[in-house]
Amino acid sequence: MGRLGLAAALGLGTAATALTGQHAQAAGEDTGLTYAFAEDARRIEGAGSTADAVELEPGRTYRSTLPPHAKVFFRLELDDTETAYASATAVPPSGTGVSVADGVKVTVEDADGRSCDTDTATFGAPGSPRPVAAWAMREISPRRSLCAEAGTYYVTVERAAPDARGASPDPWELEIGTVSEPGTETPAGARAPEAWDSATPAPVQGTAQRRPGGAGFALATPLGEGVWRDDIRPGQTLFYQVPVDWGRQLHATAELGSSGTDASGYVASALTLDLYNPVRGEVDDLSLGYNGGQKSKALKPLPPVAYENRHASGQQISAVRFAGAYYLVAHLSPEVAGDFGDGPVPLTLRVRLGGAAQDGPDYAGGTVPADVFTVGGGDGLTSGGGGDAGDETLYRVLAAGGIGTGSALVMGLGVWTVVARRRGAGHPG
Numbered sequence: 001m002g003r004l005g006l007a008a009a010l011g012l013g014t015a016a017t018a019l020t021g022q023h024a025q026a027a028g029e030d031t032g033l034t035y036a037f038a039e040d041a042r043r044i045e046g047a048g049s050t051a052d053a054v055e056l057e058p059g060r061t062y063r064s065t066l067p068p069h070a071k072v073f074f075r076l077e078l079d080d081t082e083t084a085y086a087s088a089t090a091v092p093p094s095g096t097g098v099s100v101a102d103g104v105k106v107t108v109e110d111a112d113g114r115s116c117d118t119d120t121a122t123f124g125a126p127g128s129p130r131p132v133a134a135w136a137m138r139e140i141s142p143r144r145s146l147c148a149e150a151g152t153y154y155v156t157v158e159r160a161a162p163d164a165r166g167a168s169p170d171p172w173e174l175e176i177g178t179v180s181e182p183g184t185e186t187p188a189g190a191r192a193p194e195a196w197d198s199a200t201p202a203p204v205q206g207t208a209q210r211r212p213g214g215a216g217f218a219l220a221t222p223l224g225e226g227v228w229r230d231d232i233r234p235g236q237t238l239f240y241q242v243p244v245d246w247g248r249q250l251h252a253t254a255e256l257g258s259s260g261t262d263a264s265g266y267v268a269s270a271l272t273l274d275l276y277n278p279v280r281g282e283v284d285d286l287s288l289g290y291n292g293g294q295k296s297k298a299l300k301p302l303p304p305v306a307y308e309n310r311h312a313s314g315q316q317i318s319a320v321r322f323a324g325a326y327y328l329v330a331h332l333s334p335e336v337a338g339d340f341g342d343g344p345v346p347l348t349l350r351v352r353l354g355g356a357a358q359d360g361p362d363y364a365g366g367t368v369p370a371d372v373f374t375v376g377g378g379d380g381l382t383s384g385g386g387g388d389a390g391d392e393t394l395y396r397v398l399a400a401g402g403i404g405t406g407s408a409l410v411m412g413l414g415v416w417t418v419v420a421r422r423r424g425a426g427h428p429g
Contacts, residue, residue: 033094033233033235033236034094034215035089035091035131035173035175035215035216036214036215036216036218036219037063037173037175037216037218038061038175038216038217038218039218040061041061041062041063041175042060042061042062042063043062043063043064044062044063044064045064045065046064046065046066046072046073046074046157047072047073047074048070048071048072048073049073050073050075050154052073053073053074053075053154053155054074054075055074055075055076055077056074056075056076056086056155056176056178057178058084058178058179058180058368059178059179059180059368059369060177060178061175061176061177061218062174062175062176062177063173063174063175063176064173064174064176065171065172065173065174066090066104066157066158066159066171066172066173066174067171068159068162068167068168068169068170068171068172069159069162070158071156071157071158072156072157072158073154073155073156073157074154074155074157074176075152075153075154075155076108076138076152076153076154076155076178077151077152077153078138078150078151078152078153079150080140080148080149080150081140081182081183081364081365082140082180082181082182082183083137083138083139083140083141083180083181083183084137084138084153084178084179084180084181085135085136085137085178085179085180085181085279085281086106086108086135086136086137086155086176086177086178086179086279087133087134087135087176087177087178087279087280087281088104088106088133088134088135088157088174088175088176089131089132089133089174089175089176089217089280090103090104090121090131090132090133090134090172090173090174091130091131091172091173091174091175092129092130092168092170092172093129093168093170093172093173094129095129096129096168096169096170097129097166097167097168098123098127098128098129098166098167098168099123099161099164099165099166099167099168100122100123100124100125100127100164101122101123101160101161101164101167102122102123102159102160102161102162102164102167102168103120103121103122103123103132103134103159103160103161104120104121104132104133104134104157104158104159104160104172105118105119105120105134105157105158105159105160106118106119106120106134106135106136106155106156106157107136107155107156108136108137108138108147108153108154108155108156109153109154109155109156110146110147110149110151110153110154111151111152111153111154114146114147116136116137116138116146116147116153117136117137117138117139117147118136119134119135119136120134120160121133121134121160121282122160122161124269124272125268125269125272125287127333127335128235128331128333128334128335129168130235130237130331131175131216131237133276133280133282135279135280135281135282138153139310140183141310141311142187143311157174159172175216175217175218177279177280179278179279179367179368179369179372180367180368181322181363181367181373182363182364182365182366182367183363183364183365184307184361184362184363184364185362185363185364186362191308191311192308192309192310192311192312192313192317192318193303193304193306193308193309196249196303196304197249197301197354198301198303199301200251200298200301201251201352201354203251203253203296203298203350203352204225204226204227204350204351204352205227206226206227207227208227208228208229208348209226209227209228209229210228210229210230211223211228211229211230211240212230212238213230213232213237213238213239213240213330214238214239214240215239216239217239217276217280217327219239220239220240220241220325220327221238221239221240221241222240222241222242222243223240223241223242223328223349223351224242224243224351224353225351225352225353226350226351227348227349227350227351228240228348228349228350228351229346229347229348229349230347230349231344231345231346231347232271232330232332232344232345232347233332233342233343233344233345234332234333234334234335234336234337234342234345235332235333235334235337236331236332237329237330237331237332238329238330238331238347239327239328239329240327240328240329240330240349241325241326241327241328242325242326242327242328242351242353243324243325243326243375244305244323244324244325244326244353244375245305245323245357245358245375246305246306246307246322246323246357246358246359246360247304247305247306247355247356247357247358248304248305248323248353248354248355248356248357249302249303249304249305249353249354249355250275250302250305250326250351250352250353250354251298251299251301251302251351251352251353251354252273252275252298252299252328252349252350252351252352253296253297253298253299253349253350254271254273254286254288254296254297254298254330254347254348254349255294255295255296255347255348255349255350256270256271256288256290256294256295256296256345256346256347257294257345257346257347257348258292258293258294258346259292259293259340259341259345261292261340261341263292263339263340263341264291264292264339265291265292265338265339265340266289266290266291266339267289267290267291267333267335267336267339268287268289269287269288269289269333270288270289270290270295270332270333270335270336271287271288271290271295271330271331271332271333271347272285272286272287272288272330272331272333273285273286273288273297273299273328273329273330273331274327274328274329274331275299275326275327275328275329276326276327276329277319277320277321277322277324277326277327278322278323278324278325278326278372278373279372280327281319282315282319283302283315283316283319283320283326284299284300284302284316285299286298286299290336290340290345292339292340300316302316302317302320303317303320304320304354304355305320305321305322305323306320306321307321307322307360307361309321322360322373323360323373323374323375324372324373324374324375325375328349328351330347330349332345332347360373360374
């Protein structure tokens with residue numbers, strides 16, 4: 001199960017450019033359905049050949065454009081000690097058609113054209129235009145020999161199925177980020193923990209506190225353990241982040257409240273909830289059907305955050321490999337409007353943090369961004385209803401967005417986002 005990807009794309013200045021929340025509001029667009037890009041993202045252009053590929057620097061956030069029928073290239077300069085992570089969030093223009101099979105595909109190759117890792121994220125069942133994110137890595141590990149040398153690496157980004165029925169013919173905007181992780185001072189074990197508490201705990205109880213979701217990864221709203229409430233509109237996506245320390249175990253349940261109307265119907269994939277790790281790598285997801293009455297569903301149990309989880313063969317466990325901001329991204333299908341109207345539907349998130357905080361790995365150097373795999377204490381929001389007051393303080397996450405956005409963690413209203421992911425075949429364990 002490998003992943004190293006980068007994403008990026010060809011800078012075509014077209015009308016398909018997705019607007020940030022501020023610009024969209026000024027242009028009269030519905031900001032509730034507009035993706036908020038990181039404010040410090042640098043605009044770059046993808047290349048049609050490796051010879052012209054622009055270098056991506058760790059800790060930086062970039063914006064670019066992905067054409068519908070072309071592969072674009074970017075470049076990484078890596079030593080033989082660092083593990084490099086990269087993510088790309090592809091944003092199709094609002095109002096365009098999408099295919100359930102389409103999405104974004106990211107591949108990292110060495111200088112000889114050998115694939116180090118690949119990842120494909122698709123739109124899936126909800127079938128609405130929204131950001132789709134792929135991630136991958138170039139990993140330094142005793143279990144791997146491929147792509148371990150220092151040198152130049154290339155990242156290719158392309159559409160997953162641009163010719164699929166209903167696929168968007170337009171260029172897509174991209175948000176790209178990279179993270180560098182050093183090796184450890186002492187050799188880490190090469191086996192994942194064999195035993196952990198895999199029981200699903202009872203959801204957190206208590207009175208829900210209002211917490212408006214953010215409009216993108218960079219503006220994800222911080223949440224601690226507790227019960228949190230928002231309203232989500234058809235076609236909208238809300239972004240939240242939960243600081244999870246080394247040794248802690250994250251549990252989350254999503255609930256849709258009753259519609260409050262006399263309408264009837266059923267939408268099979270009304271709500272999707274995706275969980276991402278601090279480098280925007282998918283950990284797990286769920287899909288929730290809706291018939292106008294209250295419905296709830298929990299993410300699968302996850303192991304405590306541990307460096308050694310990366311050696312697991314399963315994606316869920318391997319992705320929970322570092323502390324930091326874990327993202328909960330909720331998307332409500334536009335099909336809900338057809339049966340229950342276009343008004344907002346009540347959304348409740350119940351977040352529980354189990355386990356006890358532990359020391360992290362003895363890194364031999366610094367991560368880039370500096371604090372991407374840490375959580376801070378103290379001055380954030382307190383949790384809502386239920387839980388232990390000492391653990392309920394919402395940690396303020398340094399390096400907002402987990403990929404060098406440098407933006408403050410602020411609250412806002414939602415957007416669109418990833419819904420379904422298909423990992424690329426042939427990932428090394």
